[in-house]
Amino acid sequence: MSLLDRLAATLTPAASDEERRETRLGFEKIAEGQLFAEDILRQHKQIEQLFAQARSASGPAAQAAVTELSLLLNAHAMAEEAVIYPEVSENSGKTHAGMAYEEHVMTKVQLAKLQKLEPGSEEWIEKLDHIESAVQQHIHQEEGSWLPDVIRNAPLEIRQRMSVEYRNYFDRFDRG
Structure with a gap:
């Protein structure tokens, strides 16, 4: 774990499994x-x-599995970045949108590094754990506040447009 990762974890500790479960239930x-x-x-x-x-x-x-994960995460990220995060910026906050974009970039970089490692090696397992933890926290933030804010605050016609555009955008990049 890098110094920046440790600092971030100190300032915003990762959600527990129970917190993530509760957030998921609310988001569902x-x-x-x-x-x-x-x-x-x-x-x-x-x-x-x-x-x-x-x-x-x-x-x-x-x-x-890592290749399939990378393809899915990249398609998912591209669609969110193009369609969802502009609305997060408007309806949940520019800081949230900025964090979301940055987290996507770092995940893409780390996934590229993971794919160069020997599956099952100590370094591979450590990298996979690091990526999974970061993605879990990102999902928790999206499901806990960013997306609920959009659902509560964006007008119906915007949310309907987002639904069509998100699916279309995702489908262009999904190769999994």
Whole structure:
């Protein structure tokens, strides 16, 4: 863990498993009927499953899970960055949107590094753990405040447009 990661963890400690579960339950309720939020929620669950697959696999199967995870995370990030985060900026705060973009960039960099490592090696496991922890915290922030703020504050026509645009944008990049 880098010095910046340790500093960030001190200032904003990672949510516990229980906090993440409670946040997920609340988000599942508020996301209902909001197609963009339902899509994002489904993708978050797929991302979590792919981390588990990578962790439980070995050799080429672990590498295949990481490749699939990278493809999904990149498509998901591209769609959020193009369609969702401008609305997060307007309806949840520019700081939240800025954090979201930055977290996506760092995840992409770390995933590229992970793909160069030997699956199952100590360094690979450490990198996977680091990425998973960062993604878990990012998902917690999105589901806990950023996306609920958009659902509560953005007008219906904006949310409907987001739903269509998000799905279209994601589909352009999803190769998983």
